Amino acid sequence: MKHVEGGLRERKKLQTRAALADAALRLALEKGPDHVTVEEIAEAADVSVRTFFNYFPHKEHAILARNPEHLERALERMRTAPAEESPLTTMWLIVHDVLRELESDGQLSRRGELIMSSPSLLYQLMLSSLDDERQLTAALAERMGEPAGSVRPALIVSTAGAACRVVMELHKTAPERPIRDLLDEAFQLLAQGIDTAFGPDHQKKGTS
Amino acid sequence: MKHVEGGLRERKKLQTRAALADAALRLALEKGPDHVTVEEIAEAADVSVRTFFNYFPHKEHAILARNPEHLERALERMRTAPAEESPLTTMWLIVHDVLRELESDGQLSRRGELIMSSPSLLYQLMLSSLDDERQLTAALAERMGEPAGSVRPALIVSTAGAACRVVMELHKTAPERPIRDLLDEAFQLLAQGIDTAFGPDHQKKGTS
């Protein structure tokens, strides 16, 4: 039956996957993500085009090469967080975790710019993060003991995501301010209220 | 030179556009958005495929047929809001505006479901709302007298967007609770703080 992880097959698959992802990222950086063809990527990784599609469903997937481990770790953290840790705090820790890893890769800013510059990459990122958000929301709702359809857990997860996106974009246009600063300010605002003067009732039925 | 808006040409263009958008929506509802081909849409609207692409850059654009008027009105409202109206309140009013219009169209839920069910539609929607958000953010920053790179205006706009998405999804899975209820709860949370117990400093440097 199943082997001890270390089969030749397993290793080869990982290798091929890595080769494809690397080639995809490199070429995307060189020529711009919209001017790379799958054919080039496959060629650079020395496999057929058809094989490319055995590994990645879309070109963009290969460029992003999203690490499923990140989501796994995030979910784990969400589930095992100490009871006295507030929900947004957990989200904050998760984000910082990912950030740390990306930075150690040295790929953060290059990939970040790439993403922000290409609609189709943004597409992939947002779609896959939608899915992540759903799972995180489920985990958080459970942890908070809230029913499945309640607003707060979903809102916490999705606004945290929004905050990350805002921060990425701000950092891109004004790199002098460190990402962590921006991130902390954003989360602080989320936590304490983004607009304490909010009061739609005062102008009930705003007419056209 | 330029005419009084009412030229035959103008009218015909509007007609063709509407015919394409209608056909696209109808067919997408009938057969599922991913099983409609541009060819079918063009045929139903009685134009060539090539002409379809003169009107819409993507299939999804035709199905969404986003009304640029919405953004225009939103921007207008943002710029002309009374000084004493708080930022999030303005966003709230804008959202309710759009909601009202979509509902009167009778297309809200049908289109909404369609969107949530198809990745490629979601893609288009999110991309175009990204752009909307940028413009709204700029307008809001100006109104608030904040510098271009500041966090709060961007966060207000993008979390409001996130709230709308959360609400749409919740409403889809649990339609018994009216949209406006959900929306109000979400905005209230955004306004007053989503997690007042947030305190990352207490667990500084959470190690793995």
Added chain:
DNA sequence: GACAAACTTGCACTCACTGCAAACAATTAA
């Protein structure tokens, strides 16, 4: 009616992506 500008169309092309079946390589059992 003649002329220019705008719009439509067909055609040829590139590229993403899929299903299928044959070739091939790794694993396991004999």
Added chain:
DNA sequence: TTAATTGTTTGCAGTGAGTGCAAGTTTGTC
């Protein structure tokens, strides 16, 4: 070692999106 099994790669054929170009056709102007 060999033979059977299973998983992976590949070529091929095909669908469909989307683009550029060079006619044609319509509409608006003089």
